[in-house]
Amino acid sequence: MKAPLFSTQNSSAQNGPNQNYLLAALPRNEFDAIAARLEPVTLALGQMLYEPGGQLRYAYFPTSAILSLHYVMESGSSAEFAGVGNEGMLGVALFMGGDTTSSSAVVQTGGQAYRVERRALKEAFDKAGILQQLLLRYAQALFTQTAQTAACNRHHSVDQQLCRWLLLTLDRLPAQELIMTQELVASMLGVRREGITEAAGKLQRAGLISYRRGHISVLARTGLEAHVCECYAVVKKEFDRLLPDGRYQQGAAG
């Protein structure tokens, strides 16, 4: 699972660092500078990357993995407030100044990522180049997503939120199927498992998705879009506005 670190322009690398949009958007010199510090890691479903209150050692740039930021209450119940795919990075606190967060981060979809040590990230950030711009804009997008989640949690039904969650996850996934039990989805959204059974049942009866033990397939994306609350569009629009678009942008500074 060694990635070709020495070859920064290997466009045939299925899982090279430039599968991550933020890294891919860097100009050549900045990419080369940080590439030497990137370490490929395989992340397994359920793996906990950050524990509440713990020191953060690494930032993670997913290429195929999807990560989930959530907060676990004293009662044990939890709620996701943002997700991170290959459009972004985990660990904004590292360059924002606090080296810990009060939230947890777990792997929601297994896959690959590149990690970089705290100090290396901070040094790269402090060079005040394109990377800094990209990371700040990404942090802004993450903030919007979190704020929208707060509002959505207040006002929208579980059905709507499930659609939102499915669409956001789908956008980060190459395939139309996610490996995910209802139990896990429930803990992401912070509702009971039965609530997801019911909501997913409705969507399946409507022919929009189909699922079996631990797998959910999206059959009709447009159908989900018709059921979802406004929150999905708001978040998506903000991401599109603030982030590089995923085209291979090496050398294009901005």
Added chain:
Amino acid sequence: MKAPLFSTQNSSAQNGPNQNYLLAALPRNEFDAIAARLEPVTLALGQMLYEPGGQLRYAYFPTSAILSLHYVMESGSSAEFAGVGNEGMLGVALFMGGDTTSSSAVVQTGGQAYRVERRALKEAFDKAGILQQLLLRYAQALFTQTAQTAACNRHHSVDQQLCRWLLLTLDRLPAQELIMTQELVASMLGVRREGITEAAGKLQRAGLISYRRGHISVLARTGLEAHVCECYAVVKKEFDRLLPDGRYQQGAAG
């Protein structure tokens, strides 16, 4: 209402820029540099400072005013996800890179603030000094507050959330009384006005607060602390950890 801009060290100024903790924590040279660009403004209850999607012209550093960040849904209902007092600033998007936000900002408690133009803030931020550190740490604290609000909205009762909101507001206020109708509190928390009537009634019967038309007085802060959910403590702790402590720190670089 002119503030003594020319005198950067006028410690007798009741409403000088150094009533704002972020500004007060700047070392002398950085303070002087930005002080020339600060413009005192009086903010009235209910005034809208940012409209969703609009271009942001100014950042605001409250000294006595309290501002509220919230999102208004298509249905018209709304939900606050963070508040800003003299511990912070409004407009983190200005230095994060997006010059707009999808959320609204309104004045929750009338008072004074200093505003600074977009460009001036960006220039000061890009000097990569203490101001940059402070603003980034503040953005991190704001993020934590927003994430916590998302979780709280999901899992805690209106009673608990009212306690949280009262305590957070109180922390930003010199007095024990807030000018605020139940209707307004309701729109902050994103619940019905009757829900607040009921919750506030309970607190009043318990002798913790007393209120009359448009005024809420806190009688027993410790009582509120006994009723509040964990979210208050989490947010407060994170603010204490990340932010300057409000002592007059001019000259102390960090």
Added chain:
DNA sequence: ATCGCTATGCGGGCTAGCGTACAGTTGCGC
């Protein structure tokens, strides 16, 4: 002092989502 606006109090019916309990079923591991 009175009027009128607006804030607050209250009640009744309703629904979404919770807690709990248990039954059915699938697919993995041996």
Added chain:
DNA sequence: GCGCAACTGTACGCTAGCCCGCATAGCGAT
């Protein structure tokens, strides 16, 4: 190909908070 753990389906009562409507009361302006 068997067993079993784990995932999914269903049901029932319960409560918080919603929507709606209307009654009362405080406070400011005339």
